[in-house]
Amino acid sequence: MATRPTPFPSSFLTRKKILSRFTFFKQFSILLNDKKCSRFRCQIKSFENQPPNWNVEFLPGTQPIHLIQNSPSSSISMASDSALKTVKNVCLFYCAETKALAERIAAESDAIELRAINWRTFEDGFPNLFIPNAHGIRGKNVAFLASFSSPGLIFEQLSIIYALPKLFVSSFTLVLPFFPTGTSERMEDEGDVATAFTLARILSNIPTSRGGPTSLVTFDIHALQERFYFGDNILPCFESGIPLLKSRLQQLPDSDNISIAFPDDGAWKRFHKQLQHFPTIVCNKVRIGDQRIVRIKEGEAAGRHVVIVDDLVQSGGTLIECQRVLAANGAAKISAYVTHGIFPNRSWQRFEHDNGGHPETGLTYFWITDSCPQTVKEVMGKPPFEILSLAGSIAAALQI
C-alpha cells in the first residue's frame, strides 16, 4: 500500500511509526483547506494479532456534525480474513445524485476507484451519454451506484446500467441502496399495478457480463417477498442498515436503557432477529369507529429510551403517532431510525428535537442512512437528524 508523502501533524507521525509495524497500513490523504482545518481518515486492514476494523474521522469544527460510522456489515465477518483473501479492484461509476456517497465509498478502500460518466441531454430531453475511457475498464470489476429518487431519472441510469456489462468487464455490480416502489408490491385488486414488479423486471433484464449475472446490492428492501420478484439473470444481495444503528446505540451514554419499538408487525418481521438483544415494544393500528389509532401491543416503554425502527419514512405520520403513544406510556426519551429517509415534500420538517427531555414534542435522535441523497442534503446538521453512512457497508459488499 502506498503511503502518501504529505506533511502530518507531529502526533500523527508518532502514530505512523507504531502502525508501520503492521502488515497493511493504508493512510488516506490529509486535506488542508484554506480554513486551516484538517481531516484525515485511517483504516487498518489487518493487525498481527487482532482483527479490529476501525475508522476515525476528524472533521473541521466549521462543518456541521456529520457522523460517519463504519462497522463491518454482516457479510464480511473478519477483517483478518479479508487481508488474506485477494482484494477485488473495483471501478465505481455513479450518477450525479450519488456522487457524495461514491466519494465516501472510494475513501473506504484503496481497491475502489471512482470513474466518471458524461451526462448530457439532447434538446428533446433524452440522454446523450458517454463513458470516457471505456477501454480502460476491460477485464476489471465494475460497479454502478444508482439512485432512482424519481421516475424521470431511471432511463438515463438504466442506459448506463445496460451498457456497462457489455464492455468486456470481468464482473458487474449494481448498487441501488434504496429500492423505490417497494411499497407498491402487491395486487389486492385485479387492476392494481404493482410497480415494484416493473422495477424488478427492468433490473432483472440487465445483460450478463463475463462475470455472469449482475449482482444487485440493495438495503432493507421493503417486503421480504420482493426477493422473489427478480429473475435468474441477476443476483440480489440484500443488505441492512441495522448494524450501523447497533454500533451507534452502543456509543450512547444510556445504551443499557434502550428498547426498540416497531411501529407495526411488518417492521417486527423485518427486523426483530437483528435486534434480539434489546427489549422490544410492538405497536399496531387498531380500528376505533372510523379512525385507526396506534396502540402498544406488547412491551414496556416506561422510563426507557425507546428507538422506533422501520425501513423507510414517507410523510412521517406513522412515526409521529408511535411517538405520541410511547410518550403517553412513559418513555423517557424517544428516538427513531429508518434506513431510507424519503420525506417527500420536505416532510422531515415535522420532526423536532426534544432539546433534552420532552419526548412528546420531539425526538432525541432521528437516524437515517445516506441512501436518499436529496434528503441527506436537506437534513444534514439539523438536530435531531444524524446520518449513518452506508459507505463502509457498500465498500464491503463490493468485495463479495
Add this chain to the structure above:
Amino acid sequence: MENNNMGELKCRNRKQVHLFYCMECEELARKVATHSEFITLQSINWRNFDDGFPNLYINNAHDIRGQHVAFLASFSSPAVIFEQLSVIYNLPRLFVASFTLVLPFFPTGSFERMEEEGDVATAFTMARILSNIPISRGGPTSLVIYDIHALQERFYFGDHVLPLFETGIPLLKQRLHQLPDANKIVVAFPDDGAWKRFHKLLDNFPTVICTKAREGDKRRVQLKEGNPADCHVVIVDDLVQSGGTLIECQKVLVANGAAKVSAYVTHGVFPKRSWERFTQKNEGSEKGFAFFWITDSCPHTVKAIGNTAPFEVLSLAGSIADSLQI
C-alpha cells in the same frame, strides 16, 4: 393501406379490441376509436404517490380477460416512461387474448450507434426495455411503430416482441393528390438517409436529393441530384428536431429555382418550441414553407401548434385502427 388490402380486411373477421392509452394520447385514442366500431376505449387511473412514483389502477381488469387488448403509448420525455411501462408490463398478464403496444414515435432513434467505445446507444436501452414485455396468451406482443429512424433498429428487438413497422407516407400521398398543383410536385430528400428510408414509397414522383458537404469548418447543404426548377418541392424526412436542416434545404431549393417549398415529417418532435421558426415569416425574400405536414405522433407538438399555418396535422388514427386488426 392500399385499396385492395382494405377490401381483404373487410372480408376477414374483425377483432374486437380494447384500447388503453396514456394521458398524452387521449385525443389520438379517441380518434382511433371513432374509426372503427370494433375498438372500445378503456381507462386507467393515473395517480402519483407523494414520492413521485406512480399509483396506477387498471379499470375493469376482469372484463378484458379473453379480449384483445392494446395500449397507445407516447414516450415524449424520459420521465413518463416508467408509469407507462408499468401498465405495459402488467396488461399482458391479465389473461388477455393478445396484446399490442402502439408507440407511434420511437424516441432515442437517432442515437442508435456506437461510433466510439463509450457511446451509449439509448435506442438499444429502449428496445431492450420493450423486448422484455411479458408474453400473453396471444404470444409475443405486437409493437407498432411509425417511421423508425434507422432501418437497422428493427434488429434491436428480441424475440418476445413482434415489431410492426408502419409509415405515415400514405397519408402524405393522399394529401398531395388533393393539391391543385399535384402534377408539379417534386419530392426532395434532405440527405441520403432519408432517401434510403423513403424513396421506394414515393417512386411515382420526380426526386431531388440534397447532401451536406464540408466547406472549411462548416457543413452546407447542397443539391446532389434532381431539378427543382418551377416545381412545388416537398421535403420529406422522418422527424424534425430544431428544424435547422429543413430550413437550409429550403434555401438551397429556392436558390435552384423551386416555385414553392413544403415539408413533411412523420414526427414533429420540435423540442423547446422550435416550430416557431416556421410560423413566423422570415425577412426579405424568404417565402417560408407553403405547407408543413406532421402527423399526430407527438401529442405535445400537436397541442401547441394545432393547424397554425403552415402546419397541417395528418392523423395516424385510421392507420392505427387498421394495424390493430393485424
